[in-house]
Amino acid sequence: MTPSHSVYRSWQLLLVLVLSSLAVSSRAQALIETAETVPATNQWLQPGDRLQVRLKGRPGQRVTFLRGLPMTELPPAQTKGQRGIYQGTYVVRPGDTLQNRPILFQVMRNDTVALASAFSRSKVRFLSPDAPQLALTKGQLAYLNHGLGEDRLGGAKLGYLDSAVVLHVTGMVGAQYRVRLAENQVAWVPQDVVRLLPPGGFVPTSLTGSWSVAGDSLYDYVQVPLEARLPYRSQLLTNPTRLVVDIFGATSNTNWITQRDGLRELGNVYYEQPQPDIFRLVLPLRHAQAWGYSIDYRGTTLRIRVKRPPARLSLKGLTIGLDAGHGGTNVGAASAKGSQEKVLTLAIAQKLRQELEKAGARVLMTRETDVTVENGSRVLLMRQLNPDLLLSIHVNSSGSATVQGTSTYYRYVAYRPLALAIYNEVRKTGLKGFGNVGSFNFNLNGATEYPNALIETAFVSNPEDEKRLTDPAFQQQLAERIKDGVEEFLKSTRAKGPRGWLLREPAAN
Numbered sequence: 001m002t003p004s005h006s007v008y009r010s011w012q013l014l015l016v017l018v019l020s021s022l023a024v025s026s027r028a029q030a031l032i033e034t035a036e037t038v039p040a041t042n043q044w045l046q047p048g049d050r051l052q053v054r055l056k057g058r059p060g061q062r063v064t065f066l067r068g069l070p071m072t073e074l075p076p077a078q079t080k081g082q083r084g085i086y087q088g089t090y091v092v093r094p095g096d097t098l099q100n101r102p103i104l105f106q107v108m109r110n111d112t113v114a115l116a117s118a119f120s121r122s123k124v125r126f127l128s129p130d131a132p133q134l135a136l137t138k139g140q141l142a143y144l145n146h147g148l149g150e151d152r153l154g155g156a157k158l159g160y161l162d163s164a165v166v167l168h169v170t171g172m173v174g175a176q177y178r179v180r181l182a183e184n185q186v187a188w189v190p191q192d193v194v195r196l197l198p199p200g201g202f203v204p205t206s207l208t209g210s211w212s213v214a215g216d217s218l219y220d221y222v223q224v225p226l227e228a229r230l231p232y233r234s235q236l237l238t239n240p241t242r243l244v245v246d247i248f249g250a251t252s253n254t255n256w257i258t259q260r261d262g263l264r265e266l267g268n269v270y271y272e273q274p275q276p277d278i279f280r281l282v283l284p285l286r287h288a289q290a291w292g293y294s295i296d297y298r299g300t301t302l303r304i305r306v307k308r309p310p311a312r313l314s315l316k317g318l319t320i321g322l323d324a325g326h327g328g329t330n331v332g333a334a335s336a337k338g339s340q341e342k343v344l345t346l347a348i349a350q351k352l353r354q355e356l357e358k359a360g361a362r363v364l365m366t367r368e369t370d371v372t373v374e375n376g377s378r379v380l381l382m383r384q385l386n387p388d389l390l391l392s393i394h395v396n397s398s399g400s401a402t403v404q405g406t407s408t409y410y411r412y413v414a415y416r417p418l419a420l421a422i423y424n425e426v427r428k429t430g431l432k433g434f435g436n437v438g439s440f441n442f443n444l445n446g447a448t449e450y451p452n453a454l455i456e457t458a459f460v461s462n463p464e465d466e467k468r469l470t471d472p473a474f475q476q477q478l479a480e481r482i483k484d485g486v487e488e489f490l491k492s493t494r495a496k497g498p499r500g501w502l503l504r505e506p507a508a509n
């Protein structure tokens, strides 16, 4: 037992005693207005992490936190003139223990006598690196976030993960766990998509086996045998078109790559080991336009399934996923006049469906009536239906009535051409251009399995746009232009053809 352990034991005992005799005395209310961690949320910290605290009280006091650590009163210049604001920082050290406890704050008369004490509302746990905390992903829509950011679309996603992937949890802030992916690489995972494992597990690592690369009648596959279901991230890149997959915690023991027959989309695949615990697969694709991919585990073998271009790059015979945004209890945007997004998206989608079917496409819709369908269910439905591409129809809204125009959105740069082609065609209706927007963090743009685009047709919050959106003749125009956009995308994809850097031309298509 290290000395700091015993300090903590006695401190924890004190904490329990004070807790049981009520946290804040009447005197404390005068001396301590507020006392909280920053951020003011439950946290798990590990050695090297900072615990930050802030207290608002009377100026000129001697204020401590945790186990008598001094807090500093900020000069009024740093607090917009407010006095009595104290802050403190503690860097967690090896051997520190704290088990989901509130933080004790004290205003001291002298070294030993406290005038007032209070506790943070949030609770803090110090994790011991000697007892690694592991978690397993669960469900079909587990994902990692880049950071703790939040907006109406949720945090910026790093990517989806299969279920039962083992994650090394090194911290927690609020409702997200921090996950260590590799040396100097972390991500965040929402608590509701993982379950914590009991102590005693090893931090997962693996040597990679020899991969197999092969195609069947429908897809090309890369399979990498591992010893555990490790986390991964993927990036679909352009110029040249390639899929890059990083497996975290994996180290190469791949001494050969078996390339079997039947490959139609994968080029000359290879790997890199950019750092000791990141194994990177580089998978060149044969066509300039990528048509999607999925990653999952079969046992502990990572499987990457790469889609080939549709047999014919024309609407005839193409399968198109079509999503009418919102529906049922989810009204979406609404205008002062009472126009509802869910009604407009369905009307436009139904007209678009007719146009696409007239051109010979097969259309699969996420909803055909006014029903509530969660976005997660839409993602899963489309993953299962596996269309050649997906269009999601929405109606935009702004706090400012003057904002107007049409816009399209994509998440991955490889799918930009689809969104751009639709944008250019829809603008021919006379709608103003609001933009073609990339890196868009919308669930239905998050699918990697097929090219996809979100179409925010126009602003229901703008009177001019609203008049058009609610006019069935204009809805018909929109549908025709969106269909033209898809045709333009297919035409330009045909024109690009296969890439020139191939050793041999792909068979068939």
Ligand SMILES: [Zn+2]
Pocket: 325, 326, 332, 333, 341, 394, 395
């Ligand atoms: Zn919407």
